[in-house]
Amino acid sequence: MPASYGGSNERKNTAAKVQKVATTLEMINQESELMDATEDRYWSSASVENYENISKSAQAYISESGKNPVSLVMEYMQRVGVQAVFKCIDKGGFQVSMVVDGVKWSGLVCSSKREAKVSCCRVVIDYLIRQGKIRTRSSCEGGIQLKNSIFEHMENALYSCFDYECSSNSELKASEKVIAGIFMVDAVAAECHLISWATGNKCVQGSALCTDGCTVNDSHAEVLCRRGLLRFLYQQLEVYLRDEQKSIFRKVMGRLALRPSLTFHLFINTAPCGDGRIFSFSSEDVASGSAHKPEVDKNKGALRTKIECGEGTVPIPDDVHMQTMDGIFGGERLRTMSCSDKILKWNSLGVQGCLLTAFVRPIYLCTLTIGQLFHYGHLSRSVCCRLGDSLKLPLPFKLNHPYLASCTALSSHRAVSKSPTLSVNWNISDGTIEVLNALTGRINRTGEVSRLCKRAMYECFEAVESKVRRTSAEAPIDETYLNKKERCKDYINARDCFLKALEDNGYGLWLKKPDEEKMFTLNH
Structure with a gap:
């Protein structure tokens, strides 16, 4: 990953002082259930090398259960009285999806229907854990605390940057x-x-x-x-x-x-x-x-x-x-x-x-x-x-x-x-x-x-x-x-x-x- 994203060394130094939020790895891990990238995880077939990129809590839950992810999802759906309906699409491979809480969740494109169904269920389990609908050891120990969360860090960073740039100008300050x-x-x-x-x-x-x-x-x-x-x-x-x-x-x-x-x-x-x-x-x-x-x-x-x-x-x-x-x-x-x-x-x-x-x-x-x-x-x-x-x-x-x-x-x-x-x-x-x-x-x-x-x-x-x-040797077009x-x-x-x-x-x-x-x- 790039070390910085600014346009010049001077800008990078300025941005580092005021714009970069001092988040620690512990906090990121604590909030990771909120931060997972939905695009790659839930339906991009290009994320195979990362598997479904589900949270650590979901991985641990599946591993400790000793059960197939499909069995875990079926047990949950039976417990809440909802029928599990899977849909399979042929996309040069197989991709399975299911609707939970009105939202469609899809797994990876796989070489077999069985693998595709497992992939979809891993994603669904991750979602259910993040919602607190499946209790894990970590969630029983306290779960995510929004106090001093990454959202507050973002809010603090935003206002700090605004104050740094505009506090000396009352006209600009009023624009907030x-x-x-x-x-x-x-x-x-x-x-x-x-x-x-x-x-x-x-x-x-x-x-x-x-x-x-x-x-x-x-x-x-x-x-x-x-x-x-x-x-x-x-x-x-x-x-x-x-x-x-x-x-x-x-x-x-x-x-x-x-x-x-x-x-x-x-x-x-x-x-x-x-x-x-x-x-x-x-x-x-x-x-x-x-x-x-x-x-x-x-x-x-x-x-x-x-x-x-x-x-x-x-x-x-x-x-x-x-x-x-x-x-x-x-x-x-x-x-x-x-x-x-x-x-x-x-x-x-x-x-x-x-x-x-x-x-x-x-x-x-x-x-x-x-x-x-x-x-x-x-x-x-x-x-x-x-x-x-x-x-x-x-x-x-x-x-x-x-x-x-x-x-x-x-x-x-x-x-x-x-x-x-x-x-x-x-x-x-x-x-x-x-x-x-x-x-x-x-x-x-x-x-x-x-x-x-x-x-x-x-x-x-x-x-x-x-x-x-x-x-690409394409001719420029004035459009x-x-x-x-x-x-x-x-x-x-x-x-x-x-x-x-x-x-x-x-x-x-x-x-x-x-x-x-x-x-x-x-x-x-």
Whole structure:
């Protein structure tokens, strides 16, 4: 694994001082049941050399029982009065899956049906132990304690970094009303790195929308934080092209994938706007975990859009029509999807987005931690469970159910009532903060273009693709940003399935920005 992930020696030193979390191997082992990478463990056939990568607790339980994993699962299902149904798929080998607690669990692709069934049951046992539904010696001795957990370490690291960068500027300090950070946990190196963070809760005003890709439309902390992660992923692609061993990626079935020891984790100091937030003000719920029990009724789960230049969200009207540039410039409200809806999209299609799927397999969040207004039922519904079995995604995409946790050690004591138009972002690859005016979508005061805008992301993509072309002898093509995205057929097909599932379930129409906003090239 690479020793560091920064863009220069100076940035690495700075990041080491403030961004690297001092997690010990003992703590990582204690939390490993929360941190296991779902992508490789549960359904990637490329993880055969690591077996299913199940937790130590599950391995010990199976070993000490002296029984076949299939027998252990059958005994559990009989005990709880549920019929065990296995499904086998021929994928150039055999892969068996079964549904437990409404979630499909799959084993590895194996050479025989018997081996595939055993592999699937090992995964199911691991899940049941993590949920406390199968008691092991270690769980009877106390289990996982969330006090002083890795979630609190993440929260502390995020606020420490923010204070280090912004405490001397009262204007920037006020932007922390909503703050989010994405962390990368390396289970092998026993390290936790803060990869990206951002503050903000405003969107661009309609009059500032442009057709050259130079404005940032959504300056909510969660959204900017994820775009900072994209810059890190692009940087790691360039590292891979120089030296595969120093990158976070490895090659899996012709495409790059995150190394199995690495997982990404999102922390937000308050519930994401939209469906995950609006019902949490009047509800109490302190549960956490990965066995999601969403609260669902006909009045909940609907798609919502953010209020232009303001705070909060509103439902999407039944008679809504496609957004157009001339309509917006003529005074129509600019609609931007809520953060709850966007996180649902990330849990369906991956945080890497469209363009990066040209190079990498989908990357999903392992955990989602919320500070204030945490309600387990509403949060699980909003960020993943409202689609349930109705969402049929083509491989390698899946509906991801991250571990949901609450951590209010600092967030509850740092409430900010003022909501400024400024937004701050930082990522480990660039190593410096950037301050945006959320209403203009550009850098504050200077009006310069942000490193997080569409155009900047397209430049990152082209920089990687140009290096790939040199090795494949492909001719460069001057395409629009929109056309380039449409060439990522796997992602587009999965996205269409996602949007159709939303409409079929009565949650509404996903409102996109006008196509003209994406019809720019880097040469014009």
